[in-house]
Amino acid sequence: MGSPASRRGYTMALGLDLDYLERSARGEFDLGWLRDSDSEWGVRAKPGKTGLTLRDIAIGSYGEVPDHAPLRTMAPRGSDIDPDVPDLGYTINDKSEVWSDNLLDLYEEAVSRQWSATRDIPWGDQPELDPDIEHAMCQLATVLSEVEMVASDFPAKWLWRINHDYVEAKMLHCTQVMDEARHTEVFRKRALANGGGLGRASAVVERFLQLILDAQSCDEGSARASCSPCSAPARPSPPHRWSSKSSGSACRTRPGMRPAARFSGGSRVANGAAARAGDR
Numbered sequence: 492m493g494s495p496a497s498r499r500g501y502t503m504a505l506g507l508d509l510d511y512l513e514r515s516a517r518g519e520f521d522l523g524w525l526r527d528s529d530s531e532w533g534v535r536a537k538p539g540k541t542g543l544t545l546r547d548i549a550i551g552s553y554g555e556v557p558d559h560a561p562l563r564t565m566a567p568r569g570s571d572i573d574p575d576v577p578d579l580g581y582t583i584n585d586k587s588e589v590w591s592d593n594l595l596d597l598y599e600e601a602v603s604r605q606w607s608a609t610r611d612i613p614w615g616d617q618p619e620l621d622p623d624i625e626h627a628m629c630q631l632a633t634v635l636s637e638v639e640m641v642a643s644d645f646p647a648k649w650l651w652r653i654n655h656d657y658v659e660a661k662m663l664h665c666t667q668v669m670d671e672a673r674h675t676e677v678f679r680k681r682a683l684a685n686g687g688g689l690g691r692a693s694a695v696v697e698r699f700l701q702l703i704l705d706a707q708s709c710d711e712g713s714a715r716a717s718c719s720p721c722s723a724p725a726r727p728s729p730p731h732r733w734s735s736k737s738s739g740s741a742c743r744t745r746p747g748m749r750p751a752a753r754f755s756g757g758s759r760v761a762n763g764a765a766a767r768a769g770d771r
């Protein structure tokens with residue numbers, strides 16, 4: 492942290508009580524402020540048969556999600572909040588923009604269904620493939636490891652904009668970010684695990700990913716993301732000798748993707764995340 496002077500400046504910038512800190516450093520603690528609380532002290536959430544879920548702790552005022560967030564802070568919903576907390580600049584501050592009635596359950600499902608690309612795939616048991624097949628598989632893995640990460644980057648664009656009062660919506664988006672990171676992981680591992688390696692990253696795919704990243708709404712980006720360029724091979728440039736006759740549909744719904752309309756009471760942002768949750 493630097494010199495005592497710079498430490499003092501840093502401390503003052505954060506608005507800490509220097510006198511209290513100095514008394515604490517001498518061992519003169521006063522923890523009375525911990526008991527000076529207006530929150531619902533004494534709450535005891537009861538776990539259900541599957542454990543302590545988000546729905547189990549959505550009780551009392553802690554479970555009251557405001558239609559419009561009164562503050563733009565990271566203060567946990569239901570906590571006591573200092574009157575001089577800074578404005579952190581969230582831009583999505585309305586429940587209707589991010590919430591879904593089953594959002595808490597979707598988060599629990601996403602967490603419970605996590606798997607490990609390191610442990611759960613028998614990487615050492617891959618059969619030796621014909622070189623042409625291995626090349627094709629590696630090229631497919633290259634493209635997929637390329638496009639999967641955009642499905643992390645895109646929801647991450649919204650994470651920091653969503654007000655902390657809707658923290659469960661942010662948490663669900665985090666599962667999406669993690670899930671797509673694992674998809675990138677598994678395809679990168681596939682390319683490198685069977686005697687091949689990474690293939691070509693094409694300009695066509697990169698332009699498509701740029702379209703997704705540049706989307707102005709979560710719905711728009713989700714719709715673009717469901718239009719996979721994987722079925723429309725990029726036109727190779729010499730000296731590659733891929734077939735120029737290959738041309739597939741540039742828009743295809745991913746297997747297992749559920750329509751957003753199935754998610755009850757869904758907002759535009761939550762429906763985007765929920766729809767992608769069906770792609771796990």
Ligand SMILES: [Fe+2]
Binds near residue numbers: 639642670671674
């Ligand atoms: Fe994915």
